[in-house]
Amino acid sequence: MTQYLPDGPTLAFGAATAAYQIEGATTEDGRGASIWDTFAARPGATRDGRDGSVACDSYRRYEEDLDLVVGMNAGWYRFSIAWPRIVPAGTGAVEQRGLDYYDRLVDAALARGVQPTATLYHWDLPQALEDRGGWLERSTAEAFADYAMVVHERLGDRVHVWATHNEPWCAAYLGYAAGIHAPGRKEGGAGHRAAHHLNLGHGLAAARLHGAGVTDVGIVHNLAPFWPETPEAAPAADELDAVRNRIWTGPLAEGAYDEGLLRVAPELADSTLVRDGDLALVRGSADWIGVNYYTPFRPTLADPSLDVHPEVEAYPGVTPVSFVVREPRTDIGWETDASGLEAILVQTHERTGLPIMVTENGAACADDELVDGPDGRPMVADQDRIDYLRDHIGAAEAARKAGADVRGYIVWTLLDNFEWAEGYTKTFGVVHIDAETLARTPKASYHWLAEHIGSASS
Ligand code: FCB
Numbered sequence: 001m002t003q004y005l006p007d008g009p010t011l012a013f014g015a016a017t018a019a020y021q022i023e024g025a026t027t028e029d030g031r032g033a034s035i036w037d038t039f040a041a042r043p044g045a046t047r048d049g050r051d052g053s054v055a056c057d058s059y060r061r062y063e064e065d066l067d068l069v070v071g072m073n074a075g076w077y078r079f080s081i082a083w084p085r086i087v088p089a090g091t092g093a094v095e096q097r098g099l100d101y102y103d104r105l106v107d108a109a110l111a112r113g114v115q116p117t118a119t120l121y122h123w124d125l126p127q128a129l130e131d132r133g134g135w136l137e138r139s140t141a142e143a144f145a146d147y148a149m150v151v152h153e154r155l156g157d158r159v160h161v162w163a164t165h166n167e168p169w170c171a172a173y174l175g176y177a178a179g180i181h182a183p184g185r186k187e188g189g190a191g192h193r194a195a196h197h198l199n200l201g202h203g204l205a206a207a208r209l210h211g212a213g214v215t216d217v218g219i220v221h222n223l224a225p226f227w228p229e230t231p232e233a234a235p236a237a238d239e240l241d242a243v244r245n246r247i248w249t250g251p252l253a254e255g256a257y258d259e260g261l262l263r264v265a266p267e268l269a270d271s272t273l274v275r276d277g278d279l280a281l282v283r284g285s286a287d288w289i290g291v292n293y294y295t296p297f298r299p300t301l302a303d304p305s306l307d308v309h310p311e312v313e314a315y316p317g318v319t320p321v322s323f324v325v326r327e328p329r330t331d332i333g334w335e336t337d338a339s340g341l342e343a344i345l346v347q348t349h350e351r352t353g354l355p356i357m358v359t360e361n362g363a364a365c366a367d368d369e370l371v372d373g374p375d376g377r378p379m380v381a382d383q384d385r386i387d388y389l390r391d392h393i394g395a396a397e398a399a400r401k402a403g404a405d406v407r408g409y410i411v412w413t414l415l416d417n418f419e420w421a422e423g424y425t426k427t428f429g430v431v432h433i434d435a436e437t438l439a440r441t442p443k444a445s446y447h448w449l450a451e452h453i454g455s456a457s458s
Helices: 035-040 058-071 096-111 138-155 168-176 190-211 231-254 259-264 278-282 339-352 383-401 444-457
Strands: 012-016 076-080 115-121 161-166 216-221 288-292 299-301 321-323 356-360 406-412 431-433 440-442
Touching: 012 058, 012 444, 058 096, 058 440, 058 444, 076 406, 096 115, 096 138, 115 138, 138 161, 138 190, 161 168, 161 190, 161 288, 168 190, 168 216, 168 231, 190 216, 190 231, 190 278, 216 231, 216 356, 231 259, 231 278, 231 299, 231 321, 231 339, 288 339, 339 356, 339 383, 383 406, 383 444
Parallel strands: 012 076, 012 406, 076 115, 115 161, 161 216, 216 288, 288 356, 356 406
Antiparallel strands: 299 321, 431 440
């Protein structure tokens, strides 16, 4: 039973960020290297060749950023903790100065009446652990649970709502199979192996956190609807649902990888990888689930005008498909369809029965330019994002009405930031960041949200 997750008569609202995307200061206060420092330094790894070494400089400007959360009327701030700031070598010595930073951040949030919710792993694995095999090794899952406890010991008196991983699907498949995220390995079935160790890491950490009295342990997934474009693509859509969604919800709800999943991911039937007790540990280990949603997927078989999707190439056992992407699309090329959010929330409710937070939703927009407003002050007129947010908040409310236990909506993201392989070329923030000065300017969407949240909660 969750005790601290929002549970009001209307949706709670928040803003999300992630450590590597906003903090900068990557060599400050004893922080160790992460796989994203290493990966982003590879020529061609990020679209603009840039990395997170400066990002939004939130490591120093966190108070200003929390003021922005308050100004948006958001009650929750979802942030992530950089493992290499806390345990720079992945295991062993703890860096107090790293803990001190999050201590200050949490106090500053609470002082402003904002509830902090911490994600322990948003993709910045200590490089030292990658050097020993990263998520392909079981020892990384064990190290993760140790690190989780170090963070909990320091912050657990004030942070009550925890998430273990953010989108482990990306960490596993984009990182180890598609090679487009850190650590940039392209090893086919390795994605499934990494996925199991991420599930296990969650289970080990959740057990220890529960043992220490935590009541609200969650995990955040980018679950997605797969809508076959044609009847012939229906079996492939089911396979994709298995490797993208059921690989996570199956262990949580049933303590098992289902047969359809094992058919396309035979690695998961290997008892030296999935050991006795692993899945039983994961079953029931989450008190809540976070859903990050951006777009639906419409698989189609062999459409010669479309290439097989690079993410699909990362699953050797899955029927090769392409995705039809309908209009309208956001600036990152993702189809906009809010009904997909309602569908995935209802499906997640049916599959897990857990309380749900929409832990990310938002849009990259091309109209994110700073222009002179009518009063002469700089402004960003991101009407596209306002439309996107309005429709998706409506979809979250509709899912709630349809019976899904949706507690809150957290917008991705507070600030324009380092968008992984896209570098700084795609902007999702409701606050604009000046590339030179890092000055923060709230966009029209920020003001719209402030008003919407203010009137929804009054
Ligand atoms: C999600 C990530 C988040 C951000 C958004 C756009 O996959 O969790 O960090 O990059 O997409």
